[in-house]
Amino acid sequence: MNVALQYLQLFLLIPFLHQASSNSIPIFNAIYSFGSSYEDTGNMAILAPTASGFRNVLNPPYGETFFNRPTGRASDGRLVIDRIAVLCGLPFIPPSMAQGQDFSKGANFAVFASTALDRNFFQQNNITNIFLTQNTSLSVQIEWFENQKASICNTTCVEYFSKSLFAIGKFGDNDYLYMLSGGKTIEFINSTVPLVVEIIRSAAERLLKQGVLHLVVAGIRPNGCIPVVLTYFPSANSSDYDSLGCLKVYNNIGIYHNTLLSSAVKQLRLEFPLARISFSEYYKPIIDFVKNPTKYGFTSGTQLRACCGTGEPYNYNLLASCGQAGVPACPNPSIFINWDGIHLTDAAYHIIADGWFKGPYADPPILVL
DSSP, X not given: OOHHHHHHHHHHHGGGGSOOXXXXXXXXXXXXXXXXXXXXXXXXXXXXXXXXXXXXXXXXXXXXXXXXXXXXXXXXXXXXXXXXXXXXXXXXOOBTTOTTOXXXXXXXXXXTXXXXXXXXXXXXXXXXXXXXXXXXXXXXXXXXXXHHHHHHHGGGHHHHHHTSEEEEOOOSHHHHHHHHHTTOOHHHHHHHHHHHHHHHHHHHHHHHTTTOOEEEEEOOOOGGGSHHHHHHSOOSOGGXXXXXSOBHHHHHHHHHHHHHHHHHHHXXXXXXXXXXXXXXXXXXXXXXXXXXXXXXXXXTTOTXXXXXXXXXXXXXOGGGOTTSTTOOBOSOGGGOSXXXXXXXXXXXXXXXXXXXXXXXXXXXXXXXX
């Protein structure tokens, strides 16, 4: 292995060397996670650390709040999956691409910018994006897990995984945003939602057939409330914005996606009655934060602005974004919902994770899975 890459991996894995546990007796054997940048704890940093659109995440001020260094996470600190690990009495889950790691307590297969749809779909529909250079879609991540199974549990996999927690993260947001930035109409995007949801359902089924009994399936966020969307896809018509200042048409895609996915989860429960499957939300908590920021510790007036960035009115500019030289971050990220115009702050992720673990942002909560 390249020496520079070895040092990079060691640097990124420092957080995983600490037992980040608040429970003396773990609730699960392990956690195995799939997802994109809301869940990636370092895979893209190993896979393509110089990739355009990603390398900023390896620069300060990313990671400043908890780790005091960039870790490959797209936040100022921890992600939802980090907090879930702590609540379950487990160490932080290492990225699956890390060399020399013990994955018996879990592995994170999530990769920054990943999609539910395979890369072929975007190529066939003439959709290009700087983040589509790697094929790290959901089905690819599931394949990585299946290829790694033998090294984790050998002949005891069914028993071991039946006592582990599996989490399929926020797939779909990137698919729809790549279509939007690729010039596709809202009608086209809406027509793909059932396909995206079916891919997520199929991935969940694939895991359940391998003996998984504790599964989290996450919905998507309200993209109409995210600074990058508000900045680059604004409307001149004030009626296109809701009372919170969010763009209704993009939030409606999220509502449609989450409704279909929730129904798919209900069907999976019928097909796998021994399994406990949680439908967990990003949409509802973010809307709650934007509606009533002070209730959750955020400052009124910052709901739709990024903590780290430049530009008005949402503090987001792709050409001068967080992690680039000279781009400032707010003094106190904990009073902001959004970190860099796309991803959330450690504080926001913390509240969402607690809501997944004990409610109200999961049905049922992880604590009773």
